[in-house]
Amino acid sequence: MTxxxxxxxxxxxxxxxxxxDTQVQALxxxxxxxxLGELTMLVGPSGSGKTTLLxxxxxxxxxxxxxxVVLGRRPAELSGEDxxxxxxxxxxxxxxxxxxIPALTAAENVAVPxxxxxxxxxxxxxxxxxxxxxxxxxxxxxxxxSELSGGEQQRVALARALVHEPKLIVCxxxxxxxxxxxxxxxxxxxxxxxxxxxRAVIIVTHDARIFDFADQIAHMDDGRITSLEExxxxxxxxxxxx
Amino acid sequence: xxxxxxxxxxxxxxxxxxxxxxIAFASFLLANQVSIFIGIMTRPASQIxxxxxADIWVMDPQTLYGDEVYALRDYDLYRVRSVPGVEWAVPLYxxxxxxxxxxxxxxxxxxxxxxxxxxxxxPRKMLVGSLQDLDQPDAxxxxxxxxxxxxxxxxxxxxxxxxxxxxxxxxxxxxxxSAPFQSFPVLHTRYSQALGFVGRERNxxxxxxxxxxxxxxxxxxxxxxxxxTGLRARSTAEFSLDAFLFYLRNTGxxxxxxxxxIIALVVGTVIPGQTFYIFTVESLKQFGALKAIxxxxxxxxxxxxxxxxxVGGTGYALGMGxxxxxxxxxxxxxxxxGIIFPWQVMAAVGVVVLVVVGLASLISVRRxxxxxxxxxxxx
Numbered sequence: 001m002t003x004x005x006x007x008x009x010x011x012x013x014x015x016x017x018x019x020x021d022t023q024v025q026a027l028x029x030x031x032x033x034x035x036l037g038e039l040t041m042l043v044g045p046s047g048s049g050k051t052t053l054l055x056x057x058x059x060x061x062x063x064x065x066x067x068x069v070v071l072g073r074r075p076a077e078l079s080g081e082d083x084x085x086x087x088x089x090x091x092x093x094x095x096x097x098x099x100x101i102p103a104l105t106a107a108e109n110v111a112v113p114x115x116x117x118x119x120x121x122x123x124x125x126x127x128x129x130x131x132x133x134x135x136x137x138x139x140x141x142x143x144x145x146s147e148l149s150g151g152e153q154q155r156v157a158l159a160r161a162l163v164h165e166p167k168l169i170v171c172x173x174x175x176x177x178x179x180x181x182x183x184x185x186x187x188x189x190x191x192x193x194x195x196x197x198x199r200a201v202i203i204v205t206h207d208a209r210i211f212d213f214a215d216q217i218a219h220m221d222d223g224r225i226t227s228l229e230e231x232x233x234x235x236x237x238x239x240x241x242x
Numbered sequence: 243x244x245x246x247x248x249x250x251x252x253x254x255x256x257x258x259x260x261x262x263x264x265i266a267f268a269s270f271l272l273a274n275q276v277s278i279f280i281g282i283m284t285r286p287a288s289q290i291x292x293x294x295x296a297d298i299w300v301m302d303p304q305t306l307y308g309d310e311v312y313a314l315r316d317y318d319l320y321r322v323r324s325v326p327g328v329e330w331a332v333p334l335y336x337x338x339x340x341x342x343x344x345x346x347x348x349x350x351x352x353x354x355x356x357x358x359x360x361x362x363x364x365p366r367k368m369l370v371g372s373l374q375d376l377d378q379p380d381a382x383x384x385x386x387x388x389x390x391x392x393x394x395x396x397x398x399x400x401x402x403x404x405x406x407x408x409x410x411x412x413x414x415x416x417x418x419x420s421a422p423f424q425s426f427p428v429l430h431t432r433y434s435q436a437l438g439f440v441g442r443e444r445n446x447x448x449x450x451x452x453x454x455x456x457x458x459x460x461x462x463x464x465x466x467x468x469x470x471t472g473l474r475a476r477s478t479a480e481f482s483l484d485a486f487l488f489y490l491r492n493t494g495x496x497x498x499x500x501x502x503x504i505i506a507l508v509v510g511t512v513i514p515g516q517t518f519y520i521f522t523v524e525s526l527k528q529f530g531a532l533k534a535i536x537x538x539x540x541x542x543x544x545x546x547x548x549x550x551x552x553v554g555g556t557g558y559a560l561g562m563g564x565x566x567x568x569x570x571x572x573x574x575x576x577x578x579x580g581i582i583f584p585w586q587v588m589a590a591v592g593v594v595v596l597v598v599v600g601l602a603s604l605i606s607v608r609r610x611x612x613x614x615x616x617x618x619x620x621x
Contacts, residue, residue: 051619060534060616081538088536095619099531103253104246115243116537160535172619204619 006069007168007200008034008057013066015052015223026052028223030066036167039191039201039213044220050204051172053220057202058091058170059083071167088116092161094190096173098153100145106156107132107141113164131163132156135189151182158190169194171203175210187213243537247545250525251552257521258553264513265557265595266564271506273565273583273591279499281581286489287482288420288580289336289352289428293363296332296451297460299481300467303474307488308481309423311336313445314473321471322450327463331452332357333433339440341427342405343392351388351406351427355436355446362451365430371400371415376432382439383415387576388427406439421580423489507594514557515602518550522606526613533615546607554599561595562588 015027027049034040042050055061056068059075068075071090078086092113100109110128115121129141135155145153154174161169174190175183187210194201195215203214211217217229252258284291290299290308300322302312322331335355342348356363356376364373365383375381386398393402404411411429419428431439437446452475454463460477467475476484490496522529529542569583 055616055619058534060614060619084533084536084538087534091536093531093534095531097527099527101246101250101528101531103249108246108249112246112532112537113535115246116532116535116541121245 005036006033007036007071008032008202009067009069010053010057011067013053013056013068014064015049015056015061016064026223027056027063030223030225032218032225032228034200034202034216036200037195037197038215039195039203040216040218041211041214042202042204042218042220043206043208043211044226045206048220049223050206050220052223054170054172054202054204058093059087088113089164090167092164092166092169092194094154094157094161094169094171094174096176098145098150098157098177100153100156100160102145105142105144106137106148106152106159109145109156110159110163112160117164128159128163131159135159135193149182150178151186154178154182154186155189158186158194162194167199169199169201171201171205173205173207174203175205175207180209183207183210243541243545244548247548248552250528250545251521251549254521257517261514261517261521261553262557262560264509264517265554265599266560268506268509268511268514268598269558269561269591269595270564270568271509272503272594273562273587274568275499275502275506276587276590277565277569277583278581279495279503280584280587281578282423282495283486283489284482285421285423285580286485288422289354290478290482290485292366292420293334293451293478294366295360295362295364296453297478298328298452298454298464298467298475299478300331300450300452300471300473300475301448303472305474307485308336309485311448314447314450315445316447318471318473319447319450322452322467322473322475325463325466325470327454327458327466329453329455330360331450332360332362333447334363334449334451335433335436335446336448337436337440338426339406339429341388341392341411341429344403347392349388349391349427350424351429352422353406353436353439354428354430355433355448356430357451358432358434361432363430365415365417365419367418369416369418370398371413373415375400375414376430376435378412378414380410380412380435380438381414382411382429382431382435383417384413385417385419385428387421387425387579388429389413389416390576391427407441409438411439421577425577507598511598511601514553514599515605518553518599518602519606519609522546522609526610527617529610530613530615530617533613539611542610543607546603546610550599550603550606554595558592558595562591 010030010032013027013030017024017026030053042053044050056063057070075083107125107128110131111124114124114127132138132141137155140152175186191213214231217231218225219227319331319333322328337353338350339353340348341351361373369386398416400414402413454460464475565583572578573582
């Protein structure tokens with residue numbers, strides 16, 4: 001299936017949790033196009049359905065109804081094993097709480113997606129170190145997560161999301177655990193390294209300070225997209241210098 | 243991903259070592275108690291097992307085990323000899339007497355009266371002296387433990403005397419007899435001499451020891467003896483088992499050891515199981531992240547099983563090492579001589595540990611398998 005420059009095509013997607021009296025409609029007919037080469041933010045108050053939508057897009061949750069195409073594939077049509085392989089090859093994740101493995105060094109954490117893909121340990125860790133170096137973290141490659149600051153941990157998480165060259169990066173509140181300055185620096189780095197032609201970035205956030213980094217902002221409330229805003233993405237200074 | 247699993251396992255040293263020590267402790271307790279149990283429970287058969295020349299024990303039909311004997315009549319020996327398939331049969335006296343040392347200390351002893359002509363049933367291993375010296379008047383062979391009781395701190399040598407039934411007992415040899423259940427000293431003497439040492443008994447014939455003719459099955463000869471004489475005939479293995487079962491059914495020993503073994507099993511299952519489960523639960527976010535990233539359930543199950551195997555294997559090895567060291571230390575100690583660490587126990591404990599860590603990890607595996615990877619998006 002061709003992508004035509006579209007990373008995610010969502011038409012009337014719904015998601016319902018529970019049954020009967022305990023039923024909760026988390027998504028109510030989501031129509032959304034997320035384009036390759038752009039950074040899209042899903043914003044809105046808590047409980048608006050942002051994270052549910054992100055989970056559905058990444059195949060971690062099944063949509064209840066509607067049509068969802070991600071990178072030319074319909075997650076609903078993929079079997080369990082195929083879906084895992086699809087995620088492993090095409091998606092990169094950045095989590096709110098970083099979710100680094102405390103026992104592994106920064107470079108080893110970065111190497112995890114490569115290891116999951118069958119790359120040998122030595123080669124995977126070497127590539128992890130190289131990737132950390134491109135993010136200015138070469139000197140911290142052998143540090144454990146507990147020895148890193150919040151900003152450093154998020155940079156390691158970003159490296160882990162990018163190391164296997166996925167086509168879609170999803171970030172869940174990447175700056176919420178960071179102070180303003182550090183969050184801004186992380187966003188600059190993310191914007192500079194993650195957004196590329198042929199790759200899309202989706203960020204779930206309610207941190208208004210980083211909205212300037214978005215090409216497209218989908219405002220959500222009560223399981224719906226209430227407005228879709230095209231934005232002029234702030235280009236990170238390091239890219240401007242080039 | 244194996245190295246990730248191992249690094250996750252050893253990262254929390256306190257939990258890692260508590261897991262290993264729990265399994266090591268449980269393994270040690272299991273192996274130690276089962277080995278001691280087997281050692282003690284085989285002791286009632288020590289004097290049966292020590293008789294290697296004969297294969298068949300003939301006794302009163304109501305005999306329960308080897309330590310309680312009702313004497314046969316002398317002619318029973320000839321009746322056994324007449325049974326087809328019996329190559330030879332000799333008398334054996336087995337009873338208890340009281341021996342007194344030169345300094346006045348006394349003990350009940352197990353007295354074995356051997357056939358004068360053949361000395362069938364003699365000790366398997368002599369430490370000092372010779373079997374042939376039993377031909378001397380009042381001669382007896384005593385086991386090492388008994389000798390050291392009556393002559394503490396003295397070198398092992400022949401020529402010393404004891405007193406039994408107001409008669410002199412001349413020690414002409416020191417044997418390495420297997421330890422009896424009650425840890426009584428074991429004396430071997432001639433059949434004709436035994437009466438003098440134990441006092442007046444109408445009949446001395448405790449057992450008839452017999453040997454089947456070459457090529458005749460022991461069981462067949464036993465049946466023949468029973469049919470022809472009305473007596474009870476048992477092979478050495480069967481008679482040993484009788485003794486084992488008697489003590490098993492009529493003493494509190496199995497209950498006592500059983501409780502310890504159950505405690506070891508509970509400790510060995512619950513503590514590592516709980517610790518391993520907590521370890522997994524605390525790592526759920528990490529497993530969730532791995533699942534989201536694209537690590538398959540099969541891979542994650544493999545990681546958890548590897549962790550369980552490493553913990554179980556290390557704990558088991560440590561437990562077996564401690565058990566082996568324990569028995570290496572005690573096997574030459576007289577009261578615990580003969581109690582060893584059989585390889586079968588080691589293997590059985592290995593299987594138990596495998597089951598225990600398997601169960602413990604299964605609970606953890608289940609928790610990870612049902613984990614929604616979307617959990618990683620919940621802060």
